[in-house]
Amino acid sequence: AKEILLTMKQPGFLEEVNAKAAYFRNLLEENFEQLENVVEIRGEGFLIGLELDSVAEPVVTELRNQGLLILTAGPNILRILPPLTVSYAEIDQAISILKSVLEKQLIGSE
Secondary structure (H helix, E strand, O other), X not given: OHHHHHHHOXXXXXXXXXXXXXXXXHHHHHHHOOOOOEEEEEXXXXXXXXXXXXXXXXXXXXHHHOOOOOEEOOOOEEEEOOOOOOOHHHHHHHHHHHHHHHHHHHHHOX
């Protein structure tokens, strides 16, 4: 716990977290607002929810199979909560995996 507090007190740490959260949110909006199976993107900072038009559990299972750990927050909501130390490259990778899985799900439901 002490190490976490020391890390969080480092100059610029929280500003960097806010910048990464904004970057993540912008990528989510750019890539997922137009997808038919995404109803809404909501949340604050790194606590993000993607409301889907269907049950989220099969999406979570496929994301896990692709190496991305995302949970649910209700039957049709993906809960995205990356660590505060996530890198920009990891954010990009998460968006890529998430987009691939959601697009595959959309194609499979047609």
